[in-house]
Structures are given as C-alpha cells and as structure tokens.
Amino acid sequence: MSSSATSVASVLSDRINALQESQTIAMAKKGRELAAQGIDVISLSFGEPDFQTPQYVKDAAKAAIDEGYTFYTPVPGYLDLRQEISAKFKRDNNLDYQPDQIVVSTGAKQSLANVVLSVINPGDEVIVFAPYWVSYEEMVKLAEGVPVPLMGTIENDYKVTAQELEAAITPRTKLIMYSSPCNPTGAVFSREELAAIAEVVARHPQVLVMADEIYEYINFVGEHVSIAQFEEIKDRVITVNGFSKGYAMTGWRVGYLAASKEIASACDKLQSQITSGTCSIAQRAGLAALQGGRASADEMVTAYRRRRDLVLDLVQDIPGFRTPVPEGAFYIFPDVSGCFGKTTPEGKVLETSADVAFYLLSDAHVVAVSGDAFGAPNCIRFSTAAADEKLQEAFTRIKTSIEKLG
Known part of the structure; x- marks a missing residue:
C-alpha cells in the first residue's frame, strides 16, 4: 500500500481514535440534514435553554468592550x-x-x-x-x-x-x-x-x-x-x-x-x-x-416545570415508555425497552434504544438521543427546553409513530 493510501486512522493518535463523537451533537447533525431537505423536524436533542441571555448581562458585555476589556x-x-x-x-x-x-x-x-x-x-x-x-x-x-x-x-x-x-x-x-x-x-x-x-x-x-x-x-x-x-x-x-x-x-x-x-x-x-x-x-x-x-433563573424554572408536567402527561399515554418524574434540569429520560422486539412499518425490528431514536427521527421527525450515550441503553433522552406547542406536537407525533409498531 502506498503512503498516500494510508488510512486516516493510522495517522491519528490512539487516544483520538478511541474517543467517541458526542451522540448529542451527532443526532442534532442528522436532524439538521433532514431539515435541509425541507422536512419539518422538531429537535429535542440539545441541552440548551431556549431563553435569551438576560438583557442586563448582554449590556454588561457591551460595556466591557467599551471599557477596554x-x-x-x-x-x-x-x-x-x-x-x-x-x-x-x-x-x-x-x-x-x-x-x-x-x-x-x-x-x-x-x-x-x-x-x-x-x-x-x-x-x-x-x-x-x-x-x-x-x-x-x-x-x-x-x-x-x-x-x-x-x-x-x-x-x-x-x-x-x-x-x-x-x-x-x-x-x-x-x-x-x-x-x-x-x-x-x-x-x-x-x-x-x-x-x-x-x-x-x-x-x-x-x-x-x-x-x-x-x-x-x-x-x-x-x-x-x-x-x-x-x-x-x-x-x-x-x-x-x-x-x-x-x-x-x-x-x-x-x-x-x-x-x-x-x-x-x-x-x-x-x-x-x-x-x-x-x-x-x-x-x-x-x-x-x-x-x-437569580430572578431570571427562577422565571425559567417556572416555564421548565410547566413543560415537564405537560410532557409527562403526554408520555404516559405512549405504549412502551416508562418515565420517572424529573426533579430538576430540563429532560425526560424514559425507559423505552417496552418497544424492543417490535417491528416498524418498513419491517425493521427495533432492538435497541438507538433503533427507537432513529425510527422516531425518520417517522416522527423528532430528534432525541439514545441512552447508550448516557450509559443507559434502554432509555432515550428528550430535552424539554422547547416551546409548549413544539413539545405538544413532538410527543403527539411520537405517540402516533409508536402506535404504528407491530
């Protein structure tokens, strides 16, 4: 084999070859690819507040520039x-x-x-x-x-x-x-x-x-x-x-x-x-x-609590999902092992939470992250840091997709 044909992996260090790409970022990338095709994708993959930084913080940053920092x-x-x-x-x-x-x-x-x-x-x-x-x-x-x-x-x-x-x-x-x-x-x-x-x-x-x-x-x-x-x-x-x-x-x-x-x-x-x-x-x-x-944080918490409760009400009607009640942060993390062994309309058997996540991406057009990334292979993470109407639509789609399974 010529040196020009040497695999990229052999050039890189063992430590970087052993490192896994963040599945959160990977799933978000796949969602963006679908969205670029004109598909209405709802992303619940990122752990990011959907609120703006408080104005007083922005103002302090602008002032810092003028003050020579x-x-x-x-x-x-x-x-x-x-x-x-x-x-x-x-x-x-x-x-x-x-x-x-x-x-x-x-x-x-x-x-x-x-x-x-x-x-x-x-x-x-x-x-x-x-x-x-x-x-x-x-x-x-x-x-x-x-x-x-x-x-x-x-x-x-x-x-x-x-x-x-x-x-x-x-x-x-x-x-x-x-x-x-x-x-x-x-x-x-x-x-x-x-x-x-x-x-x-x-x-x-x-x-x-x-x-x-x-x-x-x-x-x-x-x-x-x-x-x-x-x-x-x-x-x-x-x-x-x-x-x-x-x-x-x-x-x-x-x-x-x-x-x-x-x-x-x-x-x-x-x-x-x-x-x-x-x-x-x-x-x-x-x-x-x-x-x-922390007044701005307290305002966000009020919204996050409302969204959590909204999503929990929706998830309890989805067959195969089992979800504890989150006491903080802005995620739900259902065990979806009740979906394993079921078959998609295309004939694929769902064997892992990654299979379920990819099925929901392709069928419901909802982006989530499989639990493998978090050391919990029976689960999927959904971010609830999204507007109420987005969450309502996302979990309505998910329920419809799950009910299609044979």
Whole structure:
C-alpha cells in the first residue's frame, strides 16, 4: 500500500481514535440534514435553554468592550469574578471557597476535563454514576483512566445508593463523578442521600468526588445540596458549576470549579498550557450575571416545570415508555425497552434504544438521543427546553409513530 493510501486512522493518535463523537451533537447533525431537505423536524436533542441571555448581562458585555476589556485575562479568571463566585458559594451553598481555590474556564465542560486530567493516572478507576452526561466517560478514557459506570435503578429515579457505591469502590478507585440535578435523568440527590454517600467516601481516603452542579438553579423540589457541605470530605470534593443553564449563557462559554488549593492550582497549571484565561468579555458578563441574582433563573424554572408536567402527561399515554418524574434540569429520560422486539412499518425490528431514536427521527421527525450515550441503553433522552406547542406536537407525533409498531 502506498503512503498516500494510508488510512486516516493510522495517522491519528490512539487516544483520538478511541474517543467517541458526542451522540448529542451527532443526532442534532442528522436532524439538521433532514431539515435541509425541507422536512419539518422538531429537535429535542440539545441541552440548551431556549431563553435569551438576560438583557442586563448582554449590556454588561457591551460595556466591557467599551471599557477596554480586550486583553489577555489571568489564567484562573479575573479576581473580582472569582470573588463573586466565592460569595455565591457562601450564599447559595454554605461553602467557604477562597478565590485562589476557584478556576474559571471556557465552560463547565473544560472545568470537568481539567479536573480529570489533573488527578487521574493511567489505570485509575473512576466511578461514574449512571445514567451520566455523555462526556464523563470519554474524559476519563482520554486521561487513560478506567471508567466504572454505576447504574441507578429506575425504581430509585436512577439514583445510585450509598450501598451500591460502597460495593463498587476498590483500592484503584480515585474519583467519583456525578451530577445533581442530573443530566440526563433530572434526578436530584437529597440531603439524606448525599450524607450517606459522604459517609462511604469518608471511609476511603484515596477517593475524590467531582460534583457537577451546572443545573443547580433548575430545581423543582426546592433545596439544592452540595456534597462539599459535608465536613468529613469537603477537602476531597471538587464542585463544578457555570452560567450556561441557570443564566441561559450557553454560547458565552464560562464555567468554574472550586476545590482544594492543590487541585485548583493543578487545574490552573493545566489550563495555562491549553487555553489560558477565558474570554474577557464573557467573564465580565458572568460577573454581571452573578451580581444580578437569580430572578431570571427562577422565571425559567417556572416555564421548565410547566413543560415537564405537560410532557409527562403526554408520555404516559405512549405504549412502551416508562418515565420517572424529573426533579430538576430540563429532560425526560424514559425507559423505552417496552418497544424492543417490535417491528416498524418498513419491517425493521427495533432492538435497541438507538433503533427507537432513529425510527422516531425518520417517522416522527423528532430528534432525541439514545441512552447508550448516557450509559443507559434502554432509555432515550428528550430535552424539554422547547416551546409548549413544539413539545405538544413532538410527543403527539411520537405517540402516533409508536402506535404504528407491530
């Protein structure tokens, strides 16, 4: 074979060949391809608020340009932003993080990656509460760690219990990753549940915990609990948050982490070699967002709760779908295994949730993401961050398509 015929895969690194494309992005791409053909496609695949960024945040960004915030920023973020984040942690979470324990990054996604790459060595095991956000497992693999998915039961709203965690920990366990409110399930861990998990972690001093709290403000049950509140493990917890969900700032790409000084410094060092400091204008917008409080988030929560209830009413009439009630975020995550073994009008047997998702794309023209991407192969994720009429139409179409199955 000539060198010109060498496969692309052989040119690329093993780590990139082993990395999976985000299925969320892949399904959205397929939906756009259908839409480009003139088909009326409803996309419920992306985890993105359908609200605009609050006007006062936009105004602060415009002012920042005029005020000359156009230069390189400190790697961990502007000091006044980190001070404001520190105050937010104290006000909302009763957590004491100093500014030098906080690193601002280009989105919470980078914060998560910074932590994994800073603490995981080849062969370290990382327990990932499943269902999990699509990128957790791939980040662990990129760091040459060993992801250990730990699946919660549907009867417990997909939440892992302390007893299940205890049984999964080994001498090689280095890190636990989870989100609450959870993407994709919308599950929210209670204070009692996290207290029990903290007791388990306390018995294993080599284990760190990374808590992804990006959906903190989108909570339908009231209290949000941070696992870093438990004194016995607080120094081993890394708390990750950001602005994309609570302030409808997905495109601004501003997230942050708070951790022990040692871990925060490591993430600062790593970030200095990859992206350096986050966009100056976006940081000023983030500062304004925090200073403006959470009224805009509360308005969105009212809409998200209404949409959740609307969708749950519609889904209960769809045969083969079994759906717990989400307590936060803006997703529903039904178990669709009741559709497995059924046949489409074209004669294809549905064997997996991916089959169901592709069938709904082709027949109902609704874009969703199969549960394989989230470590839950019996499920499908639908975003409810869409207008009420879109959701009504989407799930009416889905019901019609499912009822066609033989």
